[in-house]
Amino acid sequence: xxxxxxxxxxxxxxEKEDVTLDCVYETRDTTYYLFWYKQxxxxxxxxxxxxxxxxxQNEISGRYSWNFQKSTSSFNFTITASQVVDSAVYxxxxxxxxxxxxxxxxxxxxxxxxx
Amino acid sequence: KAGxxxxxxxxxxxxxxxxxxxxxxxxxxxxxxWYQQTPGQGLQFLFEYFSETQRxxxxxxxxFSGRQFSNSRSEMNVSTLELGDSALYLCASxxxxxxxxxxxxxxxxxLSVL
Numbered sequence: 001x002x003x004x005x006x007x008x009x010x011x012x013x014x015e016k017e018d019v020t021l022d023c024v025y026e027t028r029d030t031t032y033y034l035f036w037y038k039q040x041x042x043x044x045x046x047x048x049x050x051x052x053x054x055x056x057q058n059e060i061s062g063r064y065s066w067n068f069q070k071s072t073s074s075f076n077f078t079i080t081a082s083q084v085v086d087s088a089v090y091x092x093x094x095x096x097x098x099x100x101x102x103x104x105x106x107x108x109x110x111x112x113x114x115x
Numbered sequence: 116k117a118g119x120x121x122x123x124x125x126x127x128x129x130x131x132x133x134x135x136x137x138x139x140x141x142x143x144x145x146x147x148x149w150y151q152q153t154p155g156q157g158l159q160f161l162f163e164y165f166s167e168t169q170r171x172x173x174x175x176x177x178x179f180s181g182r183q184f185s186n187s188r189s190e191m192n193v194s195t196l197e198l199g200d201s202a203l204y205l206c207a208s209x210x211x212x213x214x215x216x217x218x219x220x221x222x223x224x225x226l227s228v229l
Contacts, residue, residue: 033215035217035218037220042222043203043205043222043223043225044220044221044222044223045205045207045220046220047217047218047219047220050215050217052215091158095215095216099171100170100171100212101171101212101213101216102160102163102171103148103160103207103218104160105150105157105158105160106157107157107158108157108158
């Protein structure tokens with residue numbers, strides 16, 4: 001079974017629109033971390049955020065915000081006022097103690113921001 | 116601080132050949148992981164090395180192997196290449212192997228098998 005599910009394969013938005021990327025995870029562990037990465041066309045995955053299982057506070061960083069809800073096992077990512085430079089593939093990932101701290105990645109969401 | 120460096124960036128091989136990819140982690144990082152990325156399968160975990168020992172392994176055939184040196188640099192080897200091995204191979208390093216440690220990625224090696 002997939003440990004991290006990103007149901008949205010591709011999303012297109014017009015510049016300045018808000019967009020939310022969904023991430024649902026599955027774990028039996030009580031101690032785990034969730035991550036978001038951005039992969040621009042150059043190929044390198046760029047770390048965006050880390051959140052631990054004991055901290056459900058939402059986080060905002062500029063135009064980016066993250067909503068972590070343990071009750072629904074979700075860690076969603078919202079980009080406000082999207083820009084063309086936000087076009088990339090975004091990956092959600094889970095790291096849990098139970099499986100030796102291995103990273104599990106979702107299949108990614110390809111975001112295209114149309115000018 | 117220099118990031119994760121992968122060499123070469125591009126590689127073209129033919130079926131049946133073998134290939135070695137190299138990864139230099141961020142200075143001070145002792146864990147190196149390898150991933151294969153293809154359009155159809157997404158990001159798939161190959162293996163992770165920590166202090167020269169393989170700690171985790173994904174579900175890949177024995178043709179895929181790796182090693183880590185005392186300076187934490189890592190190599191990945193694929194023997195008897197198949198067309199399906201064409202992919203972007205990504206290396207990631209992290210300071211320790213703890214659950215909280217962030218993985219930082221290199222730009223990848225794009226392998227084409229003809």
